[in-house]
Amino acid sequence: MANPYSQTQINPQLQKIICCPKDKSNLIINDDQKVLFCEICKENYFIKESVPILLSKEIIEQNNNSIPSNNENHAFSNTKKAHEKIPTGYQVKQLKSKSKIKRFWNFHKFTKIQKYLPKEGKILDIGCGSGAFESLKNTLNLQNTKIIGLDITPKQVIFAQQNHKESLFVAGSGHELPFKDNSFDAVVLIEFIEHIPKNAIQKLLKEAKRVLKDNGKIIITTPNYQSPYLLIEWLHSKFGKVNYSEQHITHFTPKRMRKALKIAGFNKLKITTTYGIAPFLAPISKKLALKTLKNEPITEFGCRLKLISIASK
Numbered sequence: 015m016a017n018p019y020s021q022t023q024i025n026p027q028l029q030k031i032i033c034c035p036k037d038k039s040n041l042i043i044n045d046d047q048k049v050l051f052c053e054i055c056k057e058n059y060f061i062k063e064s065v066p067i068l069l070s071k072e073i074i075e076q077n078n079n080s081i082p083s084n085n086e087n088h089a090f091s092n093t094k095k096a097h098e099k100i101p102t103g104y105q106v107k108q109l110k111s112k113s114k115i116k117r118f119w120n121f122h123k124f125t126k127i128q129k130y131l132p133k134e135g136k137i138l139d140i141g142c143g144s145g146a147f148e149s150l151k152n153t154l155n156l157q158n159t160k161i162i163g164l165d166i167t168p169k170q171v172i173f174a175q176q177n178h179k180e181s182l183f184v185a186g187s188g189h190e191l192p193f194k195d196n197s198f199d200a201v202v203l204i205e206f207i208e209h210i211p212k213n214a215i216q217k218l219l220k221e222a223k224r225v226l227k228d229n230g231k232i233i234i235t236t237p238n239y240q241s242p243y244l245l246i247e248w249l250h251s252k253f254g255k256v257n258y259s260e261q262h263i264t265h266f267t268p269k270r271m272r273k274a275l276k277i278a279g280f281n282k283l284k285i286t287t288t289y290g291i292a293p294f295l296a297p298i299s300k301k302l303a304l305k306t307l308k309n310e311p312i313t314e315f316g317c318r319l320k321l322i323s324i325a326s327k
């Protein structure tokens with residue numbers, strides 16, 4: 015089989031934790047460092063620009079001919095197709111948006127989860143896109159951690175790897191994570207889970223749980239659909255570059271998130287909401303916006319726009 019990708023070596027730290035997405039067995043790197051091979055399912059996975067492309071054949075094939083062989087794979091390849099429409103580097107550019115509201119909105123979803131993140135060890139960023147979280151590694155005081163970003167769209171992770179050499183990136187799918195059991199101290203899903211079809215949410219959460227170490231944490235941010243968020247989404251889809259109504263296919267409320275995490279077997283659940291009026295005060299005064307954000311009482315209920323959930327394995 016011809017390798018469509020260029021020839022580069024894979025990081026040894028990454029090589030220790032990756033595995034076949036399907037059967038979770040070891041991958042053997044071939045002598046010319048171009049291909050990872052699974053001895054169990056005989057699958058070849060290519061390495062492109064130092065990024066292992068650990069997407070199963072089913073996902074890639076379905077992406078090409080759209081014949082569903084099973085529901086979850088089909089669901090994920092549809093997600094992949096929708097994601098291909100997002101311009102490369104989009105998520106990182108959002109952090110530098112001209113709009114003060116957007117900048118505040120996109121930056122503080124990270125500061126809001128900062129206190130829950132481990133200060134050392136490995137963090138898996140599922141749905142990393144072009145590497146927005148990785149771009150804030152120092153800002154969030156994560157210098158002593160190793161961040162591994164995973165996204166289903168190869169062009170986004172290759173872009174991310176080229177721009178963030180201190181982090182590691184893999185192309186893969188959340189419903190069949192290409193990592194060994196107990197590999198990570200934390201798994202973060204930042205504005206990702208809403209892109210996943212309802213019938214695949216449990217598969218995703220169970221995979222996240224599998225790759226977490228004991229007592230490792232899952233941290234999820236997603237829009238709160240028990241708030242006026244739908245109105246914002248509609249406005250953004252109408253006037254913005256990305257159609258969010260098309261992208262956000264599963265809508266969470268605090269209650270639905272609690273239920274999903276419980277079913278997946280997580281415990282010590284902490285479900286909170288943030289972003290009341292704070293982001294909208296940013297154009298008036300950044301100081302006032304920050305103060306407002308800081309003083310929001312922590313509660314699971316109410317009509318704040320963003321849902322932040324933390325749970326333990």
Ligand SMILES: [Zn+2]
Pocket residue numbers: 034035036037038039052053054055056057
């Ligand atoms: Zn395999």
